[in-house]
Amino acid sequence: MSMLWIAAIAASLASFVQKWLGYQVPSEVLERPRVARVTRLLPIALLGALVAVQTATDGAAIVADARLAAVGVAAVLLVLRAPFLVVVISAAAAAAALRALGWG
């Protein structure tokens, strides 16, 4: 079995366990202020990091290419309260167009 399958199955089972655990844990544990703060901030830090990595890295190198402009387009659309699909498709179209023109 490939590493990819192992990772996919492990992540899937872990996801179920996480969801199930929420119903079992005595509420005092997760309501502790610091535990609650870490769990609230974790998705924010991870998504911030994922945006950066997916936008500006290529392997071990930091790069600025068509993705950077595309994420700029996405940010403008988010400010304008565009729906998720519109944001994602516009970003893809912007990057594809820039690359077709030979940049990035």
Add this chain to the structure above:
Amino acid sequence: MVTGIMSAALPSSRTAVPDEVRQIRRTGFSVGLATGLYGISYGALATATGLDLWQAMVLSAVLISGGSQFAFVGVIGAGLAIGAALASILLGVRNSLYGLALSRVLPRGGWRGAARAQLTIDESAATSASGTTPEAARAGFWAAGVWVYVFWNLFSLAGALVGQFVSDPGAWGLDAAAAAAFLALLWPRLRSGETIAIAVAAAFVALLTTPVLPSGLPVLAAAMVAVVAGLWPSRGRTEGEQR
């Protein structure tokens, strides 16, 4: 749920409660359809970045948590399977919190106990939270959970089928689509100076560690920003605002 609040205030509670329940079921359906649609982008990204159709669909059917699935695919794109699983698990931590909040209104045992766990995601928790009575909260959870599950799987299958025929994801801008998807998932959470600071700090940590750590790990290093910020002795004010 303005109508829910208004009808609950009416004296004839026999008709008022089903009204809100019907309304929240409709809301759950719309939420499910809207969320399901962006399963297309997940599916296309998944197969275009190297997952096969079955792997992409196992994540939609069993893992089912949009942010975690995008994270898995994003880190796989960088080439590290274990990192992908870890990033996905860290993003899923919030689902435990939803279970905690939902445990008061949902049934415990049997297959429904397992189903409620499987369907515990952002959308079902949010729809449930909009219900003003336990019945409405329950109806909202099941409606949003079931419809998201159905549409998310249908549309990720459609996306995954399309993604298989994309030989160069870059030419279609799919790598930029992934970055934009993360930004769009992050956006609604940036409600205070603190959350913006944490997102920016995490982005910097990820970029600074990219040249020195194996791919996939910079994202996990950045997660430490949340741990440090969360454990830092806090100003009592933010605690009170949370719930």
